[in-house]
Amino acid sequence: MRSIFFLLFFSISVCKAQHVSIKKNTIQTTKDTIVLSIQNNMLSPMYVKTSPKDSMAYEFVYQKILLLQPLEKVENYLKIPRKKIDATKSFKTSGYFDFTIGYGDPSTVQHNDSYVYLLPYKKKRKLVQGNFGNFSHDHIRSYHAFDFGTKIGDTIYAARGGKVVFTKEDSKKHGRTRKFSNYANFVTIQHDDGTTASYYHLDFKGVLVENGDIVQRGQKIGISGMTGFxxxxxxxxxxxxxxxxxxxxSVPIEFEGYVGKKLKRGKKYKRRN
Incomplete structure (x- = not known):
């Protein structure tokens, strides 16, 4: 019998698979049952909701809702009877379940709508895709995202202060399909209201902060690049x-110097201070 291949990272959404991992527990797994654990790889809480999308998944034992603390690992997250799966084929959790993921605690997070963000760069740069852009800002996680046409080597600054909870800077890959999403280098910062800001497509070795750092508004955090999708x-x-x-x-935000104004695709914007 061929051994079953376990996907260490399951596909959640664009650029999210690195933040959480599901792994086989070799000690608790038996000849009858495969036992998987789940781990939060971030320095912020993580909300995970697991919903079956295949009829067979209802016969598995799983934890429907979890609030994982920073770096927390939960054993016995998912138990799969061996007789219910085809051992000759690869097993992927994403084939049986949908995963709803949130960075932070939904019961306490509340965005400070009065906060005015700093543009995360200094030079005049073009907005190449704005809110609700139909290329990739077409789902609830990116409706209110901004794509600024920075140049490779531009310095990126924190638009708001907070704690660095996850970074990636080891990728050199990019491409025009979503399969390259997990190759984006980035910095994710959690704010004092529980929200997180993410800065994607940084350069290889282009992260200037460390996990756990407390950064101030306007602090240098990365170097712009061309990685990921x-x-x-x-x-x-x-x-x-x-x-x-x-x-x-994603939540709607406003930038200093442009309060009350909608940033338009094709227009150039620069920091006002």
Whole structure:
């Protein structure tokens, strides 16, 4: 019998698979049952809701809702009877379940709508895709995202202060399909209201902060690059809050110097201070 291949990271949404991992527990797994654990790889709480999408999944034992603390690992997350799966084929959790993921605690997070963000770069740069852009800002996690056409090597600054909860800087890959999403280098910062800001498509070795750092508004945090799901150098900037029903959702924000104004695709913008 061929051994079963376990996907260490399951596909949740664009650029999210690195934040959480599901692994086989070799000690608790028996000849009859496969036992999987789940781990939060971030330095912020993480909300995970597991919903079966295949009729067979209802026969598995799983934990429907979890609030994982920073770096927490939960054993016995999912138990799968061996007789219920085909051992000659690869087993992927995403084939049986939908996963709703939120960075933070949905019961306490509340975006401060009065906060005015700093543009995360200094030079005049074009907005290449704005809110509700039909190329990739077409779902609830990116409705309110901004793609600024930065150049490779531009310095990226924190639009708002907070704690660095996750980073990636080891990728050199990019491409025009979503399969490249997990190759984006990035910095994710959690704010004092529980929301998170993510700065994507940074350069290889282009992260200037460390996990756990407390950064100030306007502090240098990265170098712009061209990694992940992209066809041109740019910075993807988005603020998320965790919700129970929909996981991470993007929230509308305003930038200093442009309060009350809608940023338009094709127009150039620069920091006003």
């Amino acid at each position: 992209t066809t041109m150098p740019h910075l993807h900037f988005v603020v998320h809050k965790a919700t129970e029903d929909q996981g991470n959702i």
